[in-house]
Every structure is written in structure tokens, then in C-alpha cells.
Amino acid sequence: MLITEILARNGRMYADETALIERDPEHHSRREISWCEFDRQANQIANLLRSRGVGPGSRVVHLFMNSLEWLPLYFGILRCGAWVVPLNFRFDSENIRHCVAVADADVIFFGPEFFTRIAAVKEQMNSVKHFFSLGPCDLDGVENYLDLIDNFEPEDPQLELHYDDSAALYFTSGTTGLPKPILLTHGNLESSCIVENRHHLQHHDDNLILIPPLYHTGAKMHWFGNFIVGAKAVILKGAKPEWILDAVSEEKGTIVWLLVPWAQDILTAIEDGAVDLGKYQLEQWRLMHIGAQPVPPSLIQEWLNIFPQQEYDTNYGLSESTGPGCVHLGMGNTHKVGAIGIPGFDWECRVVDALGSPLPQGEKGELVVRGPGVMREYFNNPEETARTLRDGWLHTGDIALIDEDGFIFLVDRKKDIIITGGENIFPVEIEDFLQGHKDINDVAVIGLPDERLGESVAAIVDLKPGRRINEDDIETFCQDLPRYKRPRRFFFDNVPRNPTGKIEKPKLREKYAGHQEMFKL
Numbered sequence: 001m002l003i004t005e006i007l008a009r010n011g012r013m014y015a016d017e018t019a020l021i022e023r024d025p026e027h028h029s030r031r032e033i034s035w036c037e038f039d040r041q042a043n044q045i046a047n048l049l050r051s052r053g054v055g056p057g058s059r060v061v062h063l064f065m066n067s068l069e070w071l072p073l074y075f076g077i078l079r080c081g082a083w084v085v086p087l088n089f090r091f092d093s094e095n096i097r098h099c100v101a102v103a104d105a106d107v108i109f110f111g112p113e114f115f116t117r118i119a120a121v122k123e124q125m126n127s128v129k130h131f132f133s134l135g136p137c138d139l140d141g142v143e144n145y146l147d148l149i150d151n152f153e154p155e156d157p158q159l160e161l162h163y164d165d166s167a168a169l170y171f172t173s174g175t176t177g178l179p180k181p182i183l184l185t186h187g188n189l190e191s192s193c194i195v196e197n198r199h200h201l202q203h204h205d206d207n208l209i210l211i212p213p214l215y216h217t218g219a220k221m222h223w224f225g226n227f228i229v230g231a232k233a234v235i236l237k238g239a240k241p242e243w244i245l246d247a248v249s250e251e252k253g254t255i256v257w258l259l260v261p262w263a264q265d266i267l268t269a270i271e272d273g274a275v276d277l278g279k280y281q282l283e284q285w286r287l288m289h290i291g292a293q294p295v296p297p298s299l300i301q302e303w304l305n306i307f308p309q310q311e312y313d314t315n316y317g318l319s320e321s322t323g324p325g326c327v328h329l330g331m332g333n334t335h336k337v338g339a340i341g342i343p344g345f346d347w348e349c350r351v352v353d354a355l356g357s358p359l360p361q362g363e364k365g366e367l368v369v370r371g372p373g374v375m376r377e378y379f380n381n382p383e384e385t386a387r388t389l390r391d392g393w394l395h396t397g398d399i400a401l402i403d404e405d406g407f408i409f410l411v412d413r414k415k416d417i418i419i420t421g422g423e424n425i426f427p428v429e430i431e432d433f434l435q436g437h438k439d440i441n442d443v444a445v446i447g448l449p450d451e452r453l454g455e456s457v458a459a460i461v462d463l464k465p466g467r468r469i470n471e472d473d474i475e476t477f478c479q480d481l482p483r484y485k486r487p488r489r490f491f492f493d494n495v496p497r498n499p500t501g502k503i504e505k506p507k508l509r510e511k512y513a514g515h516q517e518m519f520k521l
Contacts, residue, residue, distance in 0.1 A: 002161055002186050003193060004042075004079050006228055011039030014204075014230040021234045021251060022068040025243040031068050035230065038072055040154040045076025047152035048145065052130050054107055055159070056081035059169065061100055061108040061128075062215070063087045063118075066235050069134055070214045073109055078167055078186075081159045082107075085169045086215035089113070090498070097121035100128060102181055102379070103169055107132065109145065118142075163187035169379055170217060170319045181379040188322040189224075191346070191372035192217075195325040196225030198345040200255065200287060200313065208233040209244065209253040211262070217323030218291055222257045222315075241269040249280035255287045260295060261497060263288070264441055267302055268464050283309070287331065291315035291324045296435035297338040304334065316340040316410065320394055322373035327408055338432070339407040340400075347371035349408060351400050356390060364411055367400040368393040399426065416505060418447035418455050425457055425485055434459060437477050439467035442495040444503045445487065448513045459487040460508055462495045 001009070010019070015036040022031045033041075054060065060077045062084055064070050077084040085103045087096060096117055100108065104127050110118055111134045119139055122131070132145040167186040196202075202225040210233050212219035223233050236247050239262045247253055258266075269275045288303065288310050295314050304312060311331040317324035327349060329341035343349040350358050351365040359365040374394045377385040388395050399411040411426045418425040427445035434443045442462040447455035463469065471490045478486045491512060496504040 001190065002163070003189050003224070003227070004075060004161060004186075006193065007035075007039050007042060007075055008156060010035040010227070010230045017230070018232045019230075020068055020071065021232065022237065023234055023243075023247055023251070024237040025240070025246065026238055033068060033072075038075075041072035041149065042075035042079055043154050043156050044149040044152045045073055045145070046079035046157050046159075047155075048149055049077065049080040049082065049107065050157055050159075051152065052107070054080055054082050054130075056165070058082040058107065059085055059103045059105040061085045061087060061103065061105045061110075063089070063096065063108065063110040063114050064134065064214075065089055065111055065113055066210075066214050066237055067111070067134075068235065069111075070235070071220075074214075074220075078161075079157060079159065081161065081165075083166055083169050083183075088171065088215055089213060091117075093117040093120040097124050099171060099181075100125050106130070110134070112137070115139065161186055163190070166376060172319050180381065180384060182319045183376045183379045184322055185376055188373050188375065192221040192322045192325060193224040193228040195345050195347075195373065196222055197228050199315070199325060199328050200225050200289070200331070202226050202229055202231055202255070204229050204231050206231040206254045207252055209236055209247050209251070209256045210234060211236045211239050211244070212257065212259060217319050218317070219257065221317075221323035221325065222289075222291075226255075239265070241266040241275055245275060245277075245280045245282070248282055248285050252281075252284055254284050255289075256285065257289050257291065259497075260290060260299065261442060263290060263299060263303060267299070267306070268441060270306060272465070277306075282307075285310060287311045287313065289313040289315055291317065295337075296432045298432070298436040300334070300337045312337075314340055316408075317373075318394075318396060320375045320388065320396075321369060321371070322375070326369040326371055326373060326394075327367075329407075333407075336405070336407045338409065339403070340410045341408060342406055343369075344371070347373075350393070351402050351408070356393075361402050361404060364399055364401045367396045367398045367408065367410070369396060370394065416446075418445075418457055420447070420450070420455050420457060420484065427457075430457065430459065430481065430485055430487065433478075433481060434461070434474070437469075437474070439463055439469050441465075441467075442497075444495045444505065444508055446505055446508050446512065448489065450488075456488040457485065458489040458491065458512060460491045460493050460495055460512070463492065 016034050018032050019035040019038045020033050060082045107130045109132045131142040133142050136144050165186050168184045170182045172180050208226045214220050226233050234251050313331050314329040315324035316327040325344040326347045327340045328344050348370045350368050353365050370393045400408050402408050416427050430445045431443050441464040444460045448458045450456040496507050
């Protein structure tokens with residue numbers, strides 16, 4: 001059943017039950033819609049677009065912050081047969097213009113946060129025939145779609161969609177400096193509902209607290225596990241520890257997907273007494289899971305000490321695999337914390353050498369995956385598609401190994417490996433080690449140019465609030481690392497992460513090594 005059909009079924013079966021809740025703690029607001037209203041809004045948006053000649057093969061850009069309107073718009077675009085093109089809300093005007101050009105978009109929907117950015121490049125968006133805003137906008141030729149949709153029938157346009165039809169164009173997050181447009185099918189989206197639900201066993205009474213940006217495959221595809229069984233979700237605008245705990249307590253949240261910095265912030269707030277767990281009703285919180293980035297084992301060990309009643313899972317995936325799920329640790333496998341896990345439901349995984357041949361257990365190589373979420377292609381880029389998709393296998397660019405029990409351990413990204421004196425250094429290993437220091441909040445490890453060694457190891461260290469340590473303290477802590485892996489330099493600074501939690505290492509290399517990496521689409 002395609003996701004557009006799942007929404008229609010939810011609208012019939014759970015009509016007046018709550019589907020989505022928006023909590024905005026900063027502005028003290030709360031809104032919600034039912035499954036029936038969700039379905040109705042999607043139909044009206046689809047019919048609005050159909051009235052403007054938008055249909056199969058059209059590309060519709062979706063540029064919103066997380067909100068109650070985000071998902072109905074996404075489904076409405078799919079229902080009219082067009083490709084939905086969600087854009088990163090951090091993109092500046094030039095990157096928005098470039099994405100619109102790459103997608104050859106016919107329509108753009110955008111929220112009020114983007115009015116200025118759209119105004120700067122609107123006249124250069126030559127392919128766009130219709131501009132729709134969320135709320136009044138004084139730009140010429142822009143229509144407030146909220147004023148229009150009630151003029152259109154709330155009935156499904158009944159456009160026949162197929163499993164293999166193209167559905168969505170996602171742009172990679174760009175942490176390696178080269179974001180690429182990824183084309184997904186309706187079948188890819190459907191498969192992610194099934195995989196997520198099989199992994200976390202969501203049932204109709206579950207409630208997901210959804211915090212990460214919806215433009216990324218990760219947050220949305222985790223929500224798909226609730227969606228397929230008609231379970232509600234809370235779109236939480238903000239990630240302060242007290243806001244997360246308030247939402248879980250007051251909305252009776254049962255599942256929360258956190259990024260590493262948010263989980264660390266919660267633990268630090270508990271440790272420092274900034275939050276009192278006794279104020280919250282958390283007994284129903286059954287699952288905390290993390291994805292989108294390597295997870296320090298020390299963080300999870302501390303988490304489970306504080307929340308022993310919760311289950312935990314780590315999820316691995318890429319936009320090219322329709323988000324998380326091709327690998328997951330699996331609830332109940334906390335004895336393997338540190339691994340990204342085993343092949344997900346209906347997925348196959350291998351670790352291969354440079355020629356694509358499988359490597360023996362314990363040897364490091366590139367992780368490749370095969371399954372129902374593998375993208376169709378990099379849009380209009382057959383050369384990059386051919387390099388990445390080979391014989392049905394998606395080459396992830398991540399270095400991994402498989403242990404004696406079949407669990408996959410992520411070592412690092414090919415691009416981030418540091419070669420010092422002929423030795424390969426994997427930053428994730430050192431980052432995980434340093435995260436074990438009680439005063440360190442976050443850490444990133446990069447290579448700096450070195451005349452003798454080629455590269456030397458440097459660590460950017462972000463301390464917990466109010467903590468004071470110096471280089472000598474950290475060097476002493478690092479004595480348990482092999483000498484060649486010990487950082488030669490330390491910088492006390494914030495660790496920049498993108499909205500999905502990945503460390504933005506090109507920014508750090510530019511800042512500390514003078515190595516600028518081009519950000520281009």
C-alpha cells in the first residue's frame with residue numbers, strides 16, 4: 001500500500017483521532033489535527049495543484065520549517081502525481097536557487113522564514129510557474145495557499161500511482177561538501193514504513209516525539225513506523241532538555257528519536273541538577289533511539305543507567321537508502337552498543353574491498369547495502385549513479401567491519417580518514433574515546449597538514465557548561481590510546497553539526513587547517 005493510500009486508510013479508520021500535534025514551547029502554543037483533517041488537507045492541496053496543471057513528472061519544491069502544515073503539504077504534492085522536493089531550511093538564497101534549477105521545479109511552496117531568501121532570487125527561478133506561501137506574502141506573483149485550498153474539493157483526485165513511479169527528490173546534507181539530488185520512488189517510501197515498524201514494533205497507541213527536521217529522510221521515515229499503524233506523533237519545535245521531557249510527560253510520549261547532542265544535553269542537565277526527573281511522567285517512554293551519526297558507547301551506557309526501563313536502538317542509513325533502517329542495532333542488543341548493528345528487515349549488507357569483493361570477518365572495508373529502499377538514481381547524474389550503484393548494491397562510502405557475531409561496526413567515512421606516517425587513523429574511534437571524559441560534551445577529530453607525517457590528529461573539544469580542563473588534562477586522559485592515535489593538538493571550541501546531527505568537518509578543516517572544501521550542488 002503506497003503511503004498516499006495509507007493516509008486515506010487512516011482517515012477512514014481513525015477519522016477523528018489525533019494524528020499530529022505541534023508543540024512550540026518558545027511561543028507557548030499547541031495545535032493538533034485529526035487523521036480525517038490531515039487526509040482532507042492533502043486532497044485539497046493535490047486538487048489545487050491539479051487545477052494549475054501540476055501532475056506526473058512535475059517537481060514541487062517544499063521549503064518549510066517543521067510545523068503542522070509540513071506533512072499534509074508533502075502528501076498533497078505526492079497525491080497529485082508530482083515529485084516532492086524538500087529543501088534544507090539552512091540553505092541560503094543561492095543554494096535554494098541552485099536546487100530549484102537542478103530539480104527544474106515547476107512550483108515552490110515556502111514558509112514565512114524564507115520570504116527574504118526567496119525574494120533575493122525569485123526572478124532567477126525561470127522554471128517556476130507558481131509561487132505559494134504559507135501566510136500572506138507581499139512578493140509579486142506569490143499566492144497564500146491557505147487562502148486557496150478551501151476552494152477545492154476535499155476528495156482524493158484518484159490519480160493512479162505505482163510502486164515504481166518517481167516520488168521524491170532529496171538533496172544530501174552536504175557534510176562532505178558535495179550534496180547530490182537523490183531520486184526516490186513511491187516503492188522506496190512504502191518500504192521505509194514497513195522496515196521502521198518491523199524494527200520498533202510501533203502500535204496504534206504509541207506516540208512519537210518528533211524533533212529533527214522533516215526535510216531530511218531520517219525524521220520522516222522514523223515517523224512512518226507510527227504512520228503505518230495510525231499512531232499519533234508530536235512535532236516538537238525545539239530541543240531543549242526540559243522541552244523534550246515536558247513533551248514526553250504531557251503528551252504521554254512513548255518513543256523519542258534523539259540526536260547525540262540532544263541526548264548529551266539531557267544527561268548533562270540531569271547531572272547538573274538543571275532538570276528534576278521527579279517532575280515528569282516518563283514511565284510510558286519505552287524506546288529511545290539514535291541515528292544519523294556515530295553514537296559514543298559511553299553516552300548510551302550513562303543513558304541506560306538513568307533510564308533502565310527503556311529499550312534502546314541505533315539506526316544507520318543514508319538518504320540514498322531512503323533514510324534509516326538498512327542497518328540497525330536492534331532492541332535488546334545493548335551488549336553490542338558501539339555497533340551500528342545487523343542488516344535491517346529485508347536488507348543485505350557486506351563489507352567489501354576496492355574491487356567490490358566481500359572481505360573476511362574483522363577486516364575493514366567499504367559498507368555496501370542492498371534492499372527495497374535503495375534510490376533510483378542521482379538525478380541527472382549517470383556517472384555518479386554508476387559509481388554508487390553497482391549490481392544492485394549501494395556503496396555507502398563508509399568504512400566498516402563485521403565482528404564474529406555478524407554485527408557491523410562503523411569505523412569512519414572514507415573522506416574523513418586521517419593518514420599519519422602511513423597509518424590510517426579513524427576519527428570516530430578517537431571521538432568515542434574522548435566522549436568518555438566526564439567533562440567533555442562533544443568532540444570532533446580532524447587531520448591537520450604535517451610536513452613530516454603528512455597529517456596529524458587534532459581534536460576540537462566542546463566542554464560541558466561550567467567545566468574547566470586544559471590540554472594537559474586531556475593529554476593525560478589520552479594515555480590509554482596508542483601513541484600514534486593520540487591527538488597532537490587540541491582546540492576548545494563548539495563542534496558544528498548540521499540539523500541531522502552530523503559533524504560539519506569541512507567547516508572545521510577550513511577553520512583549523514586552511515583547507516576549504518567547496519560547497520556545491
